[in-house]
Amino acid sequence: MKVSRQKWSSNFSEWFDRVLSEAEIYDYGRYPVKGVGVWMPYGFKIRQNIINLIRRLLDETGHEEVLFPLLVPEDLLRKESEHVKGFEREVFWVTKGGEEELELKLALRPTSEVAITFMESLWLKGYSQLPKKFYQIVSVFRYETKATRPMIRVRELTTFKEAHTVHMTYEEAAKQVEEAVQIYSKFFDTLGIPYLISRRPEWDKFAGAEYTIAFDTLMPDGRALQIGTAHHLGQHFTKAMDYKVTKADNTSDYPHQTSYGISDRVVATVIALHGDDHGPVLPPSIAPVLVVIIPIPAKDEQTQAKLLEFARQINSTLNSAGISSVLDGSDERTPGEKYYYWEMRGVPIRAEIGPRELDNDTVFLKRRDTLEGKSVKRDELVPAIRETLATIQKDLAERAWRDFKERVKRFEDIQGVKKYLSERGGIAEVPWCGSETCGLKVEEEVQARVLGSPLIPNGEGKCVICGRGAKNSLRVAKTY
Amino acid sequence: MKVSRQKWSSNFSEWFDRVLSEAEIYDYGRYPVKGVGVWMPYGFKIRQNIINLIRRLLDETGHEEVLFPLLVPEDLLRKESEHVKGFEREVFWVTKGGEEELELKLALRPTSEVAITFMESLWLKGYSQLPKKFYQIVSVFRYETKATRPMIRVRELTTFKEAHTVHMTYEEAAKQVEEAVQIYSKFFDTLGIPYLISRRPEWDKFAGAEYTIAFDTLMPDGRALQIGTAHHLGQHFTKAMDYKVTKADNTSDYPHQTSYGISDRVVATVIALHGDDHGPVLPPSIAPVLVVIIPIPAKDEQTQAKLLEFARQINSTLNSAGISSVLDGSDERTPGEKYYYWEMRGVPIRAEIGPRELDNDTVFLKRRDTLEGKSVKRDELVPAIRETLATIQKDLAERAWRDFKERVKRFEDIQGVKKYLSERGGIAEVPWCGSETCGLKVEEEVQARVLGSPLIPNGEGKCVICGRGAKNSLRVAKTY
Numbered sequence: 001m002k003v004s005r006q007k008w009s010s011n012f013s014e015w016f017d018r019v020l021s022e023a024e025i026y027d028y029g030r031y032p033v034k035g036v037g038v039w040m041p042y043g044f045k046i047r048q049n050i051i052n053l054i055r056r057l058l059d060e061t062g063h064e065e066v067l068f069p070l071l072v073p074e075d076l077l078r079k080e081s082e083h084v085k086g087f088e089r090e091v092f093w094v095t096k097g098g099e100e101e102l103e104l105k106l107a108l109r110p111t112s113e114v115a116i117t118f119m120e121s122l123w124l125k126g127y128s129q130l131p132k133k134f135y136q137i138v139s140v141f142r143y144e145t146k147a148t149r150p151m152i153r154v155r156e157l158t159t160f161k162e163a164h165t166v167h168m169t170y171e172e173a174a175k176q177v178e179e180a181v182q183i184y185s186k187f188f189d190t191l192g193i194p195y196l197i198s199r200r201p202e203w204d205k206f207a208g209a210e211y212t213i214a215f216d217t218l219m220p221d222g223r224a225l226q227i228g229t230a231h232h233l234g235q236h237f238t239k240a241m242d243y244k245v246t247k248a249d250n251t252s253d254y255p256h257q258t259s260y261g262i263s264d265r266v267v268a269t270v271i272a273l274h275g276d277d278h279g280p281v282l283p284p285s286i287a288p289v290l291v292v293i294i295p296i297p298a299k300d301e302q303t304q305a306k307l308l309e310f311a312r313q314i315n316s317t318l319n320s321a322g323i324s325s326v327l328d329g330s331d332e333r334t335p336g337e338k339y340y341y342w343e344m345r346g347v348p349i350r351a352e353i354g355p356r357e358l359d360n361d362t363v364f365l366k367r368r369d370t371l372e373g374k375s376v377k378r379d380e381l382v383p384a385i386r387e388t389l390a391t392i393q394k395d396l397a398e399r400a401w402r403d404f405k406e407r408v409k410r411f412e413d414i415q416g417v418k419k420y421l422s423e424r425g426g427i428a429e430v431p432w433c434g435s436e437t438c439g440l441k442v443e444e445e446v447q448a449r450v451l452g453s454p455l456i457p458n459g460e461g462k463c464v465i466c467g468r469g470a471k472n473s474l475r476v477a478k479t480y
Numbered sequence: 481m482k483v484s485r486q487k488w489s490s491n492f493s494e495w496f497d498r499v500l501s502e503a504e505i506y507d508y509g510r511y512p513v514k515g516v517g518v519w520m521p522y523g524f525k526i527r528q529n530i531i532n533l534i535r536r537l538l539d540e541t542g543h544e545e546v547l548f549p550l551l552v553p554e555d556l557l558r559k560e561s562e563h564v565k566g567f568e569r570e571v572f573w574v575t576k577g578g579e580e581e582l583e584l585k586l587a588l589r590p591t592s593e594v595a596i597t598f599m600e601s602l603w604l605k606g607y608s609q610l611p612k613k614f615y616q617i618v619s620v621f622r623y624e625t626k627a628t629r630p631m632i633r634v635r636e637l638t639t640f641k642e643a644h645t646v647h648m649t650y651e652e653a654a655k656q657v658e659e660a661v662q663i664y665s666k667f668f669d670t671l672g673i674p675y676l677i678s679r680r681p682e683w684d685k686f687a688g689a690e691y692t693i694a695f696d697t698l699m700p701d702g703r704a705l706q707i708g709t710a711h712h713l714g715q716h717f718t719k720a721m722d723y724k725v726t727k728a729d730n731t732s733d734y735p736h737q738t739s740y741g742i743s744d745r746v747v748a749t750v751i752a753l754h755g756d757d758h759g760p761v762l763p764p765s766i767a768p769v770l771v772v773i774i775p776i777p778a779k780d781e782q783t784q785a786k787l788l789e790f791a792r793q794i795n796s797t798l799n800s801a802g803i804s805s806v807l808d809g810s811d812e813r814t815p816g817e818k819y820y821y822w823e824m825r826g827v828p829i830r831a832e833i834g835p836r837e838l839d840n841d842t843v844f845l846k847r848r849d850t851l852e853g854k855s856v857k858r859d860e861l862v863p864a865i866r867e868t869l870a871t872i873q874k875d876l877a878e879r880a881w882r883d884f885k886e887r888v889k890r891f892e893d894i895q896g897v898k899k900y901l902s903e904r905g906g907i908a909e910v911p912w913c914g915s916e917t918c919g920l921k922v923e924e925e926v927q928a929r930v931l932g933s934p935l936i937p938n939g940e941g942k943c944v945i946c947g948r949g950a951k952n953s954l955r956v957a958k959t960y
Contacts, residue, residue, distance in 0.1 A: 071513045156549055156550060
């Protein structure tokens with residue numbers, strides 16, 4: 001059997017919806033509130049493994065986990081004017097408690113900069129307490145007016161990991177943004193997710209930021225998806241809230257801040273990018289089940305009993321070795337039905353055990369990603385599985401990066417970009433003079449969105465709009 | 481130094497507020513929304529360890545974790561009429577998205593019976609899929625009109641673990657309630673929290689339940705606190721939502737349900753019950769730090785350097801042994817200040833290392849609960865600490881149970897109850913005829929609340945109100 005990625009790429013949207021539902025990951029569109037989903041048990045485990053991964057990376061780098069209230073009073077949200085402008089059209093408001101009208105409207109947090117800055121001003125008063133790095137993993141809410149899509153554009157983002165840091169100087173905060181970029185790079189690498197890191201253009205930075213660095217990937221349909229952002233907030237919020245910190249020389253000043261976030265989109269991307277026509281292929285780094293053991297029925301009962309016992313032993317060998325495995329030994333489904341079921345759940349390795357394996361004291365291993373199989377001696381099973389898992393992990397990332405790189409193309413003229421993005425999608429890079437006018441013109445001409453520019457400027461070529469010498473490249477794509 | 485519990489018991493409320501703030505557990509009353517708190521890093525870790533404990537117990541017993549939306553549409557919440565009556569005065573309502581009025585008000589979930597039943601009706605259609613046990617750990621919201629108190633009576637309960645199960649018959653659901661009671665018993669036992677298990681009276685059962693079983697403990701001020709409940713929901717919700725399941729004989733029927741929950745109150749109780757005048761004493765089962773190592777400064781620099789190196793080795797020995805420890809080696813605070821700091825954080829064991837310990841190759845261990853110290857040879861340190869932790873764990877539970885049992889008293893007349901509850905607090909048990917009239921009369925007479933009755937009826941004595949023969953005991957207490 002050969003891997004086919006026909007349906008996966010040619011009708012990604014349908015593929016994705018079907019996988020979420022059939023693999024019992026995320027029930028979307030049936031709960032009677034628009035734009036929210038339900039995490040089902042299998043999906044919850046995938047999500048939890050991804051959360052544990054980012055938690056570990058953040059804990060290792062001195063971030064401290066906290067939990068802030070969901071409700072943000074209107075006056076607090078309005079403290080930073082740029083910020084509220086960026087969000088106010090999308091805020092859900094609580095206006096009633098029981099039968100009473102509330103005196104002050106309460107926002108369901110769209111993000112937590114103001115709430116956290118408010119508490120920081122009570123907690124962190126002296127320079128010796130800085131730098132400080134907090135994070136929380138919570139639901140945030142956006143009253144989206146655009147078309148919603150499961151996990152990708154929702155009204156309740158259930159997996160919003162937001163980090164918030166405080167520093168004495170602009171430079172330290174800038175370094176923190178670099179650390180965030182490193183952490184996210186490591187995180188996406190562990191998930192085998194390819195990305196471009198861009199500095200968002202001035203006209204599309206976070207509301208209330210000095211600048212925004214963003215991670216974008218490409219979905220199978222060729223549209224770019226923002227999967228992580230890191231913002232240098234400067235003194236915007238601390239000034240707006242009149243929050244000062246005492247310095248070593250006993251004077252005081254507004255501290256600098258950063259914030260950076262990822263969301264449910266990471267889960268969507270892991271599922272989407274490694275897929276094929278059989279469903280998703282979960283990277284071993286986060287798969288809830290690494291190996292599914294499927295007994296192939298024997299003709300006589302005695303062999304069948306031995307075979308099941310063999311399968312049980314294999315299962316317990318794997319579990320003792322710390323390899324999460326499941327034995328699917330029920331009689332109610334045929335092996336074929338079981339294959340389908342576990343392929344749809346993206347389990348990296350299938351271990352088949354039939355009469356032949358019983359005779360030869362072997363197990364037949366099948367890789368979910370390549371659909372290739374091989375026979376392994378029982379006493380070599382654990383190392384063989386470990387090696388295969390490592391190979392799958394590596395190969396998934398390599399294939400995803402290869403797909404990705406093929407679709408990031410440089411153009412010297414706007415017509416080429418237009419044609420490219422409307423035909424296949426992808427990300428186009430063009431030379432750019434650096435002016436907002438020309439940047440917006442690019443968006444208008446190609447009917448797509450500017451993602452921004454590389455962090456290390458590339459001054460080659462001439463601006464595709466005005467023809468002046470380029471100051472940097474501009475990346476542009478159709479986006480979600 | 482002797483353990484004193486004077487301040488702890490005589491002014492518990494002040495003690496509790498001070499501990500939450502000084503130990504940096506939970507910032508309450510400063511965030512500008514009434515009745516909500518902020519989990520600070522140390523408190524977050526305590527909370528997380530408690531969550532991990534209940535997660536493990538639920539996973540082991542076949543519960544599957546899920547995540548449902550926060551928002552419940554008004555018409556869905558109104559499906560079960562008893563239920564909504566019980567909650568509607570306490571519901572926060574979202575009525576606006578951006579500038580738009582929503583067509584249908586959305587409730588911030590006060591609990592999730594209706595939301596979960598709605599999805600179960602889509603997921604679980606045949607008897608072979610039952611029983612099914614879900615749980616989630618989420619924030620729920622109550623627009624409390626009573627005085628709020630940190631963790632104990634809040635408007636955002638951030639640590640609401642709610643389990644929801646579906647069964648084919650009434651009896652199976654009743655058995656599930658028993659399982660829930662067993663799980664919670666184990667959970668509270670691991671936390672050293674004493675409790676009484678009562679069947680709540682008819683007039684105080686969960687809104688929409690057949691019956692409610694509750695766990696109550698006593699706070700140091702003698703008031704009872706409900707810390708867990710399990711409800712047999714019968715077919716109330718499935719009938720209200722017209723949710724039927726196909727049975728083996730191909731007919732169909734409304735399934736039976738249960739739900740059971742615990743909240744932030746568990747964290748409050750762990751902190752409150754094991755405290756003394758120095759602060760809380762965390763049970764080793766959930767303490768984020770088990771051992772704090774404090775070097776006692778030497779007079780000369782050379783000894784000091786050796787001493788610090790010794791302390792570092794001890795720290796790494798403990799960490800290698802899987803014992804979570806912290807070395808507080810900073811020069812900025814005196815040992816006395818450090819003692820105070822870590823006692824206030826309830827760390828079970830303090831390991832002091834000074835010139836004498838260096839000379840003798842020993843470590844001086846001090847128990848947080850008894851404040852007793854002893855010298856331990858370095859090569860016996862790990863087993864000694866393991867043993868001491870186990871002893872502390874056991875002793876904390878025993879002391880808490882002893883305190884608790886002393887305050888649960890049986891009375892044969894209502895005057896005794898009245899006097900007892902108004903003087904010291906505690907729980908009073910009286911003989912009861914079983915009638916609601918007499919039950920409510922007890923509440924009125926003693927100005928306290930009926931907790932309910934033992935699960936195994938105790939028919940001794942005569943009803944304290946009407947004098948008829950008792951059918952069971954009635955438990956009554958001043959409550960939170």
